[in-house]
Amino acid sequence: MNNEGATPSQRILSVDLIRGAVMILMAIDHVRVYAAIPAGGPSPDIFFTRWITHFCAPAFLFLAGTSAFFYGRRHSDLSRFLITRGLWLVILELTVIRFGWTFNFDYGNYSLGGVIWVIGWSMVILSGLVKLPAHVVGVIGIIIMAGHNLLQWLQPAIGPSLGNDLKSILWKFTYIYSSPITVGADGPPIFVLYTLVPWVGIMAAGYGFGRFLLLGPARRNRLCLTIGLGAIGLFLVLRGFNIYGNPTIWNPPDGDWVVGLLSFLNVAKYPASLQFILMTLGPVVALIPCLERAKGRVADWIALFGRVPFFFYIVHIPLIHVLAMGISLLNLGEISPWLFANHPLVPPPPPEGYAWSLPALYAVWALTIVMLYFACLWYADMKSRRSDWWLKYI
Numbered sequence: 001m002n003n004e005g006a007t008p009s010q011r012i013l014s015v016d017l018i019r020g021a022v023m024i025l026m027a028i029d030h031v032r033v034y035a036a037i038p039a040g041g042p043s044p045d046i047f048f049t050r051w052i053t054h055f056c057a058p059a060f061l062f063l064a065g066t067s068a069f070f071y072g073r074r075h076s077d078l079s080r081f082l083i084t085r086g087l088w089l090v091i092l093e094l095t096v097i098r099f100g101w102t103f104n105f106d107y108g109n110y111s112l113g114g115v116i117w118v119i120g121w122s123m124v125i126l127s128g129l130v131k132l133p134a135h136v137v138g139v140i141g142i143i144i145m146a147g148h149n150l151l152q153w154l155q156p157a158i159g160p161s162l163g164n165d166l167k168s169i170l171w172k173f174t175y176i177y178s179s180p181i182t183v184g185a186d187g188p189p190i191f192v193l194y195t196l197v198p199w200v201g202i203m204a205a206g207y208g209f210g211r212f213l214l215l216g217p218a219r220r221n222r223l224c225l226t227i228g229l230g231a232i233g234l235f236l237v238l239r240g241f242n243i244y245g246n247p248t249i250w251n252p253p254d255g256d257w258v259v260g261l262l263s264f265l266n267v268a269k270y271p272a273s274l275q276f277i278l279m280t281l282g283p284v285v286a287l288i289p290c291l292e293r294a295k296g297r298v299a300d301w302i303a304l305f306g307r308v309p310f311f312f313y314i315v316h317i318p319l320i321h322v323l324a325m326g327i328s329l330l331n332l333g334e335i336s337p338w339l340f341a342n343h344p345l346v347p348p349p350p351p352e353g354y355a356w357s358l359p360a361l362y363a364v365w366a367l368t369i370v371m372l373y374f375a376c377l378w379y380a381d382m383k384s385r386r387s388d389w390w391l392k393y394i
Contacts, residue, residue, distance in 0.1 A: 012213055013303060014291035015063060018284055020306030022059040027316055027372075028365050029053035033343055034324035035361045036350035040266070045358055047262050054269060057115050058280040060309075061199050064119055065141070065206025066213065068126060069134060079127040081392075086123030088393055092314070093117040094190075100317035101343045107188040110342035116313065118194035122203040125196070129204060138208015144201025149274050151175065152247045177270045191345050195271045202277065209285075221289030228286025235278035239264060245274030304376055311379045311394055316372055323364050328354065 029050060032039070040050045072078035093116040099105070101112070129137045154171075159178040162168040169181050174196045180189035212223050242249040246267050253259045267276040291299075305312050321339065328336045336354055341347040356364075383391050 012288075013294065013299075014288045015066065015213070016303040016306035017291045017294055017299060018059060018287055018306065019063050019309050020302040020304065022056040022284075023305045023309055023312050023316075024302065024369055025053050026056040026313075027320070027368055028362070029056075030317060030344070031320050031324075031361050031365045031368065034320060034327075034339065035356035035364075036338075036354055037356065037358070037361060044258055044262060047266075049358065049361070051265060054276070055280045055284060057194070057199075057269075058202055058272065058277060059284045060115060061119060061122060061202040062206035062209070062281055062284065064123070065126065065203040065208075066210045068123070068130070068203075069207045069210025070213075072130060078130055082123040082127035082130070085393055086120040086127065089116050089120030089123070093120065096314065097317060100314070100321060102340065103318075103321060104340050104342075106342065109189070110346060111188055111190045112345055113190055113192035113194060114344075115194055117192070118196065118199045119203070121196055122200040125200050126203055126207060130207070134208050134211050136208075137204050138211075141201040141204030141206070141208060145198050145205060145277050146274055148175070148198045148201070148271070149245050149247070152273075155247065175271060193270060193345060198272055198274075198277065202272075202281070217292065221292065224285050224288040228282050228284070228288070231278045231282030231285065235275055235282060238278070239267070239275050245278070246276070247273065301373060304373070304380055308376050308380050308383065312372060312376055314394070315375055316368060319371060320364070320368055323368065327356065327360070327364065 029039075032049060037046060037049070040047050068078065068082060071081065075081065093114060094111050097114070097116055098111055102110070126137075129140065132140075155176055155178075158171070159176045162171055162176065162178045164182045172178050172181050172192050172195070177193070177195060180191045182189050212220055212227075215223065237243065238245045239250055248268065250264050253263065265279070267273055267279060269276055321343075325335045325339055328334065328339060332351070332354060336351050338347065338350050338354065
C-alpha cells in the first residue's frame with residue numbers, strides 16, 4: 001500500500017475542484033443581487049437559488065486555512081505572508097471590490113465588510129496561531145465553531161443597544177451583526193456582514209485539516225468521508241431534535257412537507273451558526289475523496305477556477321455589474337440609476353419593471369462563467385510562467 005500523501009509542492013485536484021465549484025456557485029448569488037430577486041424567498045425555486053450558494057463562504061474560509069498550511073510547508077515566512085495578504089484583502093474589499101459592487105464612490109453612506117473582509121482579518125489572526133502546532137490550531141477552530149452559539153443570546157440582548165464606542169465596535173467586528181461601524185464622529189459607515197467569529201474558527205479548522213491531506217490516499221479518503229458524513233449526521237440530529245447550534249428552532253408544519261424542508265434548511269448565516277457550518281462544510285469535506293479521480297474537460301475547466309480563486313472574485317463582480325447594465329438597457333431602454341446604488345446589502349427598491357425572471361438570472365450567470373473562463377485561463381497561464389512577488393497576493 002502506498003502511504004505517501006501530498007508533498008508540499010503538489011496540488012490536490014479535489015481541493016481545486018471544490019474551490020472552483022464554489023466559485024461558480026457563488027456567482028449565482030451575485031447575479032441574483034443585480035436581478036433584484038429577494039434572497040431566500042418567497043418561492044422554493046428562489047430559496048434553493050440562494051441556498052446552494054451557502055456552501056461558498058464556509059468553503060472559502062476552510063480551504064484558505066488549508067492553503068495557508070501548505071504555504072507554510074513551502075515557505076518560512078508564513079506569518080508575515082498571512083498578515084500582509086490579510087490586510088491587503090481588507091483594503092481591496094473596501095476599495096476595488098466595493099467599487100465593483102456599486103460603481104460609485106459614495107463612501108459617506110456605505111462600505112461593506114463582506115467575505116473578503118473576513119478572510120483578510122482571519123488571516124491576520126491566523127498569522128499568530130500558526131506559531132502553534134497545526135493540530136492545536138485545528139482544535140481551537142473547532143472550539144470556536146462549536147462553542148460560539150453559547151453566546152447567541154447576546155444578539156437580541158445587547159445588539160440593539162450597541163453604539164459607536166470602542167466596546168460596541170469590537171462587538172460588531174467580532175460577533176454581533178448589528179448597526180454599521182462608523183469611523184469617527186461623521187466618518188463612513190462599514191456594515192460588517194461577516195463578523196470575525198465564527199469565520200476565523202473555520203479558517204483555523206481548515207489549517208489543522210491540512211495535516212490530513214498529507215496522509216496516504218486511502219487513509220485520507222477514509223478520514224474525509226468520516227469527518228464529512230459525520231458532520232452531516234450531526235447537523236441532522238441537532239436540527240431535527242432542536243438540540244443546539246442555531247438561534248431559531250425548527251417546527252415541523254402540518255401537512256406541507258415543502259414548507260417543512262425549507263424551514264429545516266433555513267439556518268442562520270450571519271453569524272454562521274454551528275448548524276449552518278455542519279450543513280455546508282460536511283458535504284464539502286465528504287466530496288474530497290469523491291473527486292480524487294475526476295478527469296475530463298469539465299473537471300479541468302472547474303479546477304481552473306479553483307487555481308485562481310481570488311482573480312475570479314475580483315473580476316466577476318464588475319463583470320456581472322456590466323452585464324446587468326446591458327439587461328437594464330434592453331428591458332427599460334436605459335441604464336437604471338438603481339444599478340449604481342449601494343449593492344449588495346442596502347440598495348433601495350428596484351424600479352418598476354426591472355426585476356428579472358429566474359431563467360434570465362441563470363442565463364446571465366452562464367454567460368458570466370463562460371467569459372470568466374477565458375480571463376482565468378489567461379491569468380493562470382501568466383501565473384505559471386512568471387514568479388513576480390505580487391502574483392501570490394492575487
